[in-house]
Amino acid sequence: MSTHRFRWPLIATATVFTLALTACAGGQAGPAPTTDAEPVAGGELTLEFWPDNAAFACVDPFQTYWIEHRQVIRNVADSLTDQDPETGELVPWLATDWSVSDDGLTYTFILRDDVTFSDGTPLNAAAVVRTFDSALETIQAVPGAYGGVYVAGLEAATAVDDNTVEVSFSTPNSSFLQGTSTTNLAILAPSSYDATPEERCLGNVVGSGPFVLDSYRPGEGIDLSKRDGYDWASDLNDHQGEAYLDAVRINYVAEDSVRVGNLASGASDVAWPRNPFTPEDRTLLESSGATVQSRPLPGVSQSLFANTADGAILADPAVRQALQKAIDRKTYAATIYGADYPVVEGAFNSTTPFFEPQTEALAYDPEGAAEILEDAGWVLEDGEDYREKDGETLTIVQPITAESPGDVLLQDQLKQVGINFELRVYQAAERASIISNGDYDVLVTYYTRAEPSVIQWIIDARYASSKAFANGVATPETAAEIQSLFDEGLTATTAEGQKAAYDALQKVLVDEGVTFPIFERVQYAATAPGVHGFRFTSESFLSYYDIWKSEE
Numbered sequence: 001m002s003t004h005r006f007r008w009p010l011i012a013t014a015t016v017f018t019l020a021l022t023a024c025a026g027g028q029a030g031p032a033p034t035t036d037a038e039p040v041a042g043g044e045l046t047l048e049f050w051p052d053n054a055a056f057a058c059v060d061p062f063q064t065y066w067i068e069h070r071q072v073i074r075n076v077a078d079s080l081t082d083q084d085p086e087t088g089e090l091v092p093w094l095a096t097d098w099s100v101s102d103d104g105l106t107y108t109f110i111l112r113d114d115v116t117f118s119d120g121t122p123l124n125a126a127a128v129v130r131t132f133d134s135a136l137e138t139i140q141a142v143p144g145a146y147g148g149v150y151v152a153g154l155e156a157a158t159a160v161d162d163n164t165v166e167v168s169f170s171t172p173n174s175s176f177l178q179g180t181s182t183t184n185l186a187i188l189a190p191s192s193y194d195a196t197p198e199e200r201c202l203g204n205v206v207g208s209g210p211f212v213l214d215s216y217r218p219g220e221g222i223d224l225s226k227r228d229g230y231d232w233a234s235d236l237n238d239h240q241g242e243a244y245l246d247a248v249r250i251n252y253v254a255e256d257s258v259r260v261g262n263l264a265s266g267a268s269d270v271a272w273p274r275n276p277f278t279p280e281d282r283t284l285l286e287s288s289g290a291t292v293q294s295r296p297l298p299g300v301s302q303s304l305f306a307n308t309a310d311g312a313i314l315a316d317p318a319v320r321q322a323l324q325k326a327i328d329r330k331t332y333a334a335t336i337y338g339a340d341y342p343v344v345e346g347a348f349n350s351t352t353p354f355f356e357p358q359t360e361a362l363a364y365d366p367e368g369a370a371e372i373l374e375d376a377g378w379v380l381e382d383g384e385d386y387r388e389k390d391g392e393t394l395t396i397v398q399p400i401t402a403e404s405p406g407d408v409l410l411q412d413q414l415k416q417v418g419i420n421f422e423l424r425v426y427q428a429a430e431r432a433s434i435i436s437n438g439d440y441d442v443l444v445t446y447y448t449r450a451e452p453s454v455i456q457w458i459i460d461a462r463y464a465s466s467k468a469f470a471n472g473v474a475t476p477e478t479a480a481e482i483q484s485l486f487d488e489g490l491t492a493t494t495a496e497g498q499k500a501a502y503d504a505l506q507k508v509l510v511d512e513g514v515t516f517p518i519f520e521r522v523q524y525a526a527t528a529p530g531v532h533g534f535r536f537t538s539e540s541f542l543s544y545y546d547i548w549k550s551e552e
Contacts, residue, residue: 057218058201062147077186077207082234083538104172117189125159132157150179298450318376320513387418
């Protein structure tokens with residue numbers, strides 16, 4: 001067992017976060033309001049989200065993926081470690097220290113001895129072991145539980161003594177340590193696991209966080225109240241002790257215009273949209289005195305993923321190469337989200353550890369795209385809009401549930417090089433059959449996590465939530481190369497080894513046309529003039545802990 005303190009490595013930190021800060025420059029983002037006044041305790045914060053996912057309404061940390069749930073969980077349940085959003089470094093939280101065995105198979109955590117859950121029970125090694133035991137149980141009961149991607153290869157957790165826990169793996173999983181800072185591996189009280197996975201989804205969760213979950217009403221909202229006696233926040237926060245706010249009221253509001261209007265009129269304190277605010281909404285918010293803030297979401301950028309199965313149009317590497325060159329990402333970002341919106345530069349967003357820009361490979365080059373297609377036999381006849389080969393029109397099909405301005409813009413861009421980008425509208429319930437039947441050429445998806453191996457959940461058939469989808473995104477040769485790079489990254493015991501693997505992975509994903517990045521995913525939020533202490537976490541969620549309100 002190595003005795004040195006293990007820190008989550010973030011290579012090229014300055015580069016990554018210079019890019020992130022640049023992406024948030026200009027009118028797009030602004031610092032939280034500053035004041036010389038001392039924080040004031042008391043009051044309620046009203047936050048308006050978009051409606052939670054009706055198909056999977058769930059606030060169990062281990063099971064859920066959706067931001068509208070995970071952000072709330074972050075304020076109810078603490079984690080073993082915390083991750084600095086500016087450097088990527090892991091810092092102590094419920095664990096005061098940790099070490100990793102030289103073979104990368106065993107993680108040892110030393111726990112604080114002054115923490116209690118909101119039901120009064122103490123945090124100890126047995127409680128942490130119960131959380132990991134439940135993870136293994138939940139994976140069996142709910143195979144799609146999102147936390148499963150964090151604990152690949154987990155064998156067991158063992159209480160060495162009252163304040164020491166060992167977590168053992170069958171194969172090295174270097175992303176696990178970062179996973180201990182996330183909401184999905186938050187530690188719950190043992191009483192939470194007396195409930196079924198379904199009961200935990202509906203709010204039967206007890207954490208050690210600065211707030212207590214009082215009520216979860218799917219489709220309506222969530223109520224939180226301050227946890228009395230809380231005094232174990234990580235050092236990433238601006239204060240220690242109890243939260244300033246007495247309560248937080250989260251309301252689900254479907255219409256963007258209603259959320260914006262409520263904040264501008266003073267009816268709410270925070271507006272949190274699914275998609276970035278439009279330039280018009282930002283102007284309205286700022287004119288009302290609100291502060292608009294943003295941070296790129298770590299993880300997989302909003303991207304198209306190809307179907308490369310035999311007979312599919314994108315099985316042809318020439319078509320994939322041309323498609324990559326035919327997308328004008330700079331124009332897309334400026335047209336859809338505003339002139340200061342960042343341009344996507346890779347398979348991951350810029351706040352993802354080990355992010356390596358693929359700027360040259362993603363450069364807009366319609367002439368190059370046309371040349372590739374011509375050389376591959378896709379001919380554009382005079383007077384025709386689309387290319388043909390052997391009597392077949394060059395058509396790429398994307399199934400969608402509703403047409404968006406971005407879809408139409410992309411359709412127009414591809415038309416400029418002779419590609420017919422066909423948008424087929426389906427009901428959301430039809431998506432699973434579309435994937436399993438291969439009735440598509442590209443599908444759009446993304447994932448949020450401050451760790452590059454998260455893309456396994458999409459494209460590695462060994463771990464992906466949809467094996468049918470994962471089996472189609474790359475040729476067998478490329479799929480094998482990708483899996484090998486994942487294994488290298490996850491078993492590397494040095495930062496340099498991880499960087500080498502993830503650099504190569506990002507290059508393969510773009511060069512081989514596995515992923516076609518469309519735009520950088522940026523989380524926006526707007527706060528009322530009297531809201532202070534706003535802080536984005538490493539996952540680009542909102543910490544309510546340091547927030548306080550003043551009269552404006």
